[in-house]
Structures are given as C-alpha cells and as structure tokens.
Amino acid sequence: METPYGINLAVYLISTYFGDLVAKVCECLLRNGSLSFANILRSTELNRVQVKNSLLVLIQHNCVQAYVIQQEGGFGEAPKILTQYLALFDNIIHHLRFSKFLAIVSDDLGKECSDILEGLLQHGRLSEDQILDRYMDISNQNEAQDAIKENFRRLVGARYVERCPKPEPFLAPPSEEEVAAKKRRLGAKASKVQVLFQEPETIEQRVLAAAAPMDSIRFLLESFINDDNCMVDGERNEDNWMDGDKGRQNDQDLDMTTQAQKEKKVLWRVNFEEFVRRLRHKACVANVKGRLDEGTATVLSSILKATRSAETKVKMESSVPLSMDSILEEVIKTDKGRSMNVDRVRAALIQLGCQLPVIELDETFSIDLGAxxxxxxxxxxxxxxxxxxxxxxxxxxxxxxxxxxxxxxxxxxxxxxxxxxxxxxxxxxxxxxxxxxxxxxxxxxxxxxxxxxxxxNKDLLWIHVLDEMYHAALNLRLRLMREMEQEKEIILAPKGIQFEKRVDRLKKVRNVLESSLMKLVDATMLFRDF
Structure with a gap:
C-alpha cells in the first residue's frame, strides 16, 4: 500500500512531466485503486476525451496497466466484460531514477546503448523501427543501421529492454480447485491460522503477472510469435482470447491499441526490474564494503555478477548457489581479486554468513542478501x-x-x-x-x-520512515524547481546586466539539492524496492 506522501510525490512527478489533467486522472487511480472508465469519469469530473487521452499517455509511459475482469450480470443477463485501469506507483517513482539507469547502461554497454535507452525512457514504448528512426534523427554521426540494431540487441540481451506486457490481460478470480489446492498445501489443521496470517497477493501483483509476456518471448527479438496467450507480431490473437469477448460492452470506453500495434509492430520498453536488481546488488556490495572490508565486498560482487542471469526475482532472499571453484574463477577475473587466494575467499564467505563444510566435496554456497x-x-x-x-x-x-x-x-x-x-x-x-x-x-x-x-516495530517503522523520505524528496523537488525558475529568469535577462554572484549561488544550491535528492532516492529504494 502506498504511503500518503508517496502518492503526493507520484502525482507531482506526473504533473511535472505530463500536465495537470493527466495528474488528476493518475491521482484518482492512486487514491482509489483500479477503476473502470466510467468510474474515472465520475471521480475526476473530466470529459471523456480528456480522460481517454490522459489514460493513453499514462499507458504509453508505463504508469497505468489496463486489465479485463468479468462482472456478473443482473437477473437473466449474461456476464459483462469490463476494462479496469490500475496505476503503477513504482513505475511512476522510477522517473526519479532515470539518470541512474542511463549511468548503469553507459558503464556496462557504452554511450551508444545509453542513447537508445534514453529514447525509451523519454517515450515509454517504441517499436524497433521507431527506435532506429529516433536514433538516426538525434545522432550527428552517419552510423550504419546494422550497428544501431546491434546495440539494441545488446540492450535486449542484457535484459535492460523487454517486450511490452499484454495491453488488456484477463484477470480471472481464483477457481475452487486453486483454493482447494492451496489449503492442501497448508495442511488441514493449520490452514485457518496460516491463511489468516499469510500475506495476500495484491491486485497489482496479479495484474502484472497476467500481463507479463512468457519468459520464452520476453527478450526474444524475432518479429513473429504465435503462442496461445501471446501477441502475434504485436497484435492480439483473437482466436485465443477469452470466451465471452463478444459480450464486451458495445460502447467500448477506450481503444488502447497504439499506432505501433496498428502497424503490427512489437513494442519495447525499459525493463525496470533489471535495473532494480542491479541497484540492489550494488547496495549490498556497498554495505558489505563499509561494514566489513573491500576483499569481502569483491567476493560478494563476483558471486552476484556470476549468478545475475540465473536470478528469476528481484527480491531473492539468497543468491544463486555457486561451487567454490566457480566462486574462485569469478573472483580472479576482477582486478582486486587476482591477489586473493583460496583462504582469503574462504574467510570472506565466513564473514558473509556461509557455513563452510568440514570436508570439501562439491558443496555450493549462497549469500543471504535479505540479511x-x-x-x-x-x-x-x-x-x-x-x-x-x-x-x-x-x-x-x-x-x-x-x-x-x-x-x-x-x-x-x-x-x-x-x-x-x-x-x-x-x-x-x-x-x-x-x-x-x-x-x-x-x-x-x-x-x-x-x-x-x-x-x-520494524514493519511499521520502515513504512513511516519511507513516508518521511517521500516527503523530503517532494520538498527537495519543489525547492529545486523553484531555484530553476529563478535561474531561467537570470538567463532571459537583457544583455549588460551581470548576475555572476547570483548564478554561482544557484549552481551551488542546485548541486546540493540534486545530490541530496539522489541520496534520498537510493534510501527509498532500500525500503521500497529491495
């Protein structure tokens, strides 16, 4: 659940980037949860065109996900298919981290890949042709199309870019068989108590899981895919759509098919999950380096780098298990790890909480990242x-x-x-x-x-601290925007009027505010994303 100041910060960011009308629709969804088009109209008191255009902007920039539910009809009426819209709070807050994402790609793959990623961050969703055309327009160099496509493939191969989710996945209620299977897993005696204290799966988690492309096609570059629940070259396969689609309301509120989909193009977007994973690993290594020593941090960094591609979740409590030989092989690839022997690596693993075996066989070791x-x-x-x-x-x-x-x-x-x-x-x-x-x-x-x-009470305190951080980040953004407005005033001043001292002061203030904001952004990820 989003905190009060977290919602205020998200609404402010949307207002800054896309205007007050879009922000009003976004705030309505953030405060009320998922809503239908008709309910958004009633809550915002905007007209149909304004709400439709606002939703299109939010979906284009990955801030809202549409999904379909089946609503029971009245007496003697058939069930209705209704489209709901859900605001994605984390994706909105990620706008504060775009500079970090670009820095990661620039360091890992080079500036050319960073420039391609910047286009996706600015425009939200693009087809491969649109990415190519944009890069050709902004680039001063006559770079070959093959080179640009190769850089795009490198981004996809590193999982920094992924196929867009399904535009309107069907969210089915859990069946009686699924509920019964869950009770059987918990056990007959403990089922009532465990169900009571088990953290429920949120609507957002269910919607994102239903919308996500299958792992086999999520990072696939081929244009044509034909799968039972997937897109066919960016277009929904009507033959495999849910039964009862013909019962959808005749006055369909919103056509969410983008221009690229009309042209039968596969849409791509930034994979925020991969960047959060990288930043989580970076935070773990930085903490170990400051709390223990640099050698132990080098061992942890090597393990995380070697197992990154094998991770399936962002918030994995433990790293993927590795054998001692594999760990040594990764450690010696680093500059600081070349001088480390087996005993030093063993000592680092002990410091990281690993229990080393008395007799060495083919044991594997994993690090408790959650701790x-x-x-x-x-x-x-x-x-x-x-x-x-x-x-x-x-x-x-x-x-x-x-x-x-x-x-x-x-x-x-x-x-x-x-x-x-x-x-x-x-x-x-x-x-x-x-x-x-x-x-x-x-x-x-x-x-x-x-x-x-x-x-x-850590659970309650962490939420309170996170809300305070969002409040501080919002205040910093407001102060930064005010300072920038003053700087704009100086830039547009008539020639001959000198503002050297004032300009120097504003530059210093901006540097302090921006660095403080980045530190807060890191801290909020620690409590929200990691």
Missing part, C-alpha cells in the same frame, strides 16, 4: 535517529532494535548510562514521532504498580 538489506535498512534508520535526536537517543534506539523485545524505562536507562528522567523524556519524543511503540503494563505484587515498556 544484508535488513542491516542496511537498520543502519539507515539509526543514522536518522542520530542526526535528528542525538547520540543518547541513538544508543536507546539501537539497544531496543537489537533486543527485539519490549524493555522498561529503568532497564534502558541503566543499560545506556543515561539519567532515568532524561531517558523517559527521550523515549517519549521517539514515541511521539512514531519511532518507538509504548505499552503501559500493570504489576500486582501487593501494590498495583504501572510502568511503561518500549519496543521497535
């Missing part, structure tokens, strides 16, 4: 507490987070060597700002005594 991310999250929150509330509050927060259980005020004061009255004051401040949870307990030992206990 590394959790440590990085905790360090980030601890640094916030230290900067905002001081060192004594930092010691108390660190004590409670490591304890993992409630502690009373007197025990916290004795452990952190802080006066009891001052301890209570600091704990109350942290509680009021939602960094701690407090409970009042009553002890009946002859005389009724009340005392307070404190604890850190």
């Amino acid at each position: 590394i991310i959790e440590l990085a999250q905790l360090e980030e929150v601890e640094s916030i507490v230290l900067k905002r509330y001081g060192r004594e509050a930092y010691r108390m927060f660190r004590l409670l987070s490591k304890a993992g259980r409630p502690m009373e005020t007197e025990k916290i004061a004795d452990t952190t060597f802080v006066d009891k009255a001052e301890t209570a004051k600091i704990l109350l401040t942290l509680w009021k700002d939602d960094y701690l949870q407090m409970e009042t307990l009553t002890a009946n030992s002859g005389k009724e005594t009340k005392y307070m206990v404190w604890k850190v």
Whole structure:
C-alpha cells in the first residue's frame, strides 16, 4: 500500500512531466485503486476525451496497466466484460531514477546503448523501427543501421529492454480447485491460522503477472510469435482470447491499441526490474564494503555478477548457489581479486554468513542478501535517529532494535548510562514521532504498580520512515524547481546586466539539492524496492 506522501510525490512527478489533467486522472487511480472508465469519469469530473487521452499517455509511459475482469450480470443477463485501469506507483517513482539507469547502461554497454535507452525512457514504448528512426534523427554521426540494431540487441540481451506486457490481460478470480489446492498445501489443521496470517497477493501483483509476456518471448527479438496467450507480431490473437469477448460492452470506453500495434509492430520498453536488481546488488556490495572490508565486498560482487542471469526475482532472499571453484574463477577475473587466494575467499564467505563444510566435496554456497538489506535498512534508520535526536537517543534506539523485545524505562536507562528522567523524556519524543511503540503494563505484587515498556516495530517503522523520505524528496523537488525558475529568469535577462554572484549561488544550491535528492532516492529504494 502506498504511503500518503508517496502518492503526493507520484502525482507531482506526473504533473511535472505530463500536465495537470493527466495528474488528476493518475491521482484518482492512486487514491482509489483500479477503476473502470466510467468510474474515472465520475471521480475526476473530466470529459471523456480528456480522460481517454490522459489514460493513453499514462499507458504509453508505463504508469497505468489496463486489465479485463468479468462482472456478473443482473437477473437473466449474461456476464459483462469490463476494462479496469490500475496505476503503477513504482513505475511512476522510477522517473526519479532515470539518470541512474542511463549511468548503469553507459558503464556496462557504452554511450551508444545509453542513447537508445534514453529514447525509451523519454517515450515509454517504441517499436524497433521507431527506435532506429529516433536514433538516426538525434545522432550527428552517419552510423550504419546494422550497428544501431546491434546495440539494441545488446540492450535486449542484457535484459535492460523487454517486450511490452499484454495491453488488456484477463484477470480471472481464483477457481475452487486453486483454493482447494492451496489449503492442501497448508495442511488441514493449520490452514485457518496460516491463511489468516499469510500475506495476500495484491491486485497489482496479479495484474502484472497476467500481463507479463512468457519468459520464452520476453527478450526474444524475432518479429513473429504465435503462442496461445501471446501477441502475434504485436497484435492480439483473437482466436485465443477469452470466451465471452463478444459480450464486451458495445460502447467500448477506450481503444488502447497504439499506432505501433496498428502497424503490427512489437513494442519495447525499459525493463525496470533489471535495473532494480542491479541497484540492489550494488547496495549490498556497498554495505558489505563499509561494514566489513573491500576483499569481502569483491567476493560478494563476483558471486552476484556470476549468478545475475540465473536470478528469476528481484527480491531473492539468497543468491544463486555457486561451487567454490566457480566462486574462485569469478573472483580472479576482477582486478582486486587476482591477489586473493583460496583462504582469503574462504574467510570472506565466513564473514558473509556461509557455513563452510568440514570436508570439501562439491558443496555450493549462497549469500543471504535479505540479511544484508535488513542491516542496511537498520543502519539507515539509526543514522536518522542520530542526526535528528542525538547520540543518547541513538544508543536507546539501537539497544531496543537489537533486543527485539519490549524493555522498561529503568532497564534502558541503566543499560545506556543515561539519567532515568532524561531517558523517559527521550523515549517519549521517539514515541511521539512514531519511532518507538509504548505499552503501559500493570504489576500486582501487593501494590498495583504501572510502568511503561518500549519496543521497535520494524514493519511499521520502515513504512513511516519511507513516508518521511517521500516527503523530503517532494520538498527537495519543489525547492529545486523553484531555484530553476529563478535561474531561467537570470538567463532571459537583457544583455549588460551581470548576475555572476547570483548564478554561482544557484549552481551551488542546485548541486546540493540534486545530490541530496539522489541520496534520498537510493534510501527509498532500500525500503521500497529491495
């Protein structure tokens, strides 16, 4: 579920890039969840053309996904097929990270590939011909078409670019057989309790799974594909579409077929999932380097690089298992790894939490990435507490987070060597700002005594910290835009008027604001995407 300031930031970004009308439709979807075209009309009070054009823009830029559901008809009426529209919050926030994505591709594949990716980031979805034409228009060099196509193939091969999802996948409710199979997997005795506490699959997850192309064609460059549930050269195969499609409403609200699809072209877009994976790996390596040492970070980086293509999910809790020989082979490929021997690699694996076998056979080793991310999250929150509330509050927060259980005020004061009255004051401040949870307990030992206990609830705190980060990022963006407006004023000033000091000041302010925003973007990924 999106946080309040997260929604405000997303709406502001859409307004900045696409205008207030598009932002109004996007905000309606973000705040209300998936809606039909008619419900969007009622909620926004815009006319049909405005809503249709806004949805087209949002879908073109991968900020909204359409999907189809079956709605039961009234008495004696056949079921109706209804199109719903769902805002994709993460894809909207990714607009803040476009510069990072371009830097990754530039370092990995070169500037030519980065220029191609920039076109997809700007336009959302393009066919291969459109990508080629755009690159030829902006390039000053008369580069051969074969070279451009080869760079595009390199982007697809590295999984930075993927085929677009299905325009309107059908989202079927879970069948009775699927529900029964799930209960059988959980077991008859524990089914009720486990179902109650099991994290439910969200509508967004179900829609994205239904819309995603099959793995066999997601990164396939061939133009013609004929599969039961896939596109045929960018066009839906009507013969294999869901039964009852003829029952769709006659006054179809929105035709989501783009021009490229009309021309029977396969559409491509940026694969955000791959960039999030790369940034997650980078964050893990940076954390290990700062917390342990550079050699251990080199071993982790080598393992992640070797197993990247084998990963199937962004948020894999552990790396793909590798044998010791494979790890050594990858480590010595790096400049810093050439001087590392077997014993040094073993020591690094132990530091990373791997249990080494007593007798070496053909064992494999994997790294607990989830534990590394959790440590990085905790360090980030601890640094916030230290900067905002001081060192004594930092010691108390660190004590409670490591304890993992409630502690009373007197025990916290004795452990952190802080006066009891001052301890209570600091704990109350942290509680009021939602960094701690407090409970009042009553002890009946002859005389009724009340005392307070404190604890850190990480699940709730992480959401609160993320919302604060979105708030700070929004404020930075607003301040940055205001400074840029002032700079525009200076640039358009008549000749002869000197603004050297003012220009220097604005440049310094912009550098500070932009660097601070990038740090916040990294931090939000730590709590949201990783």
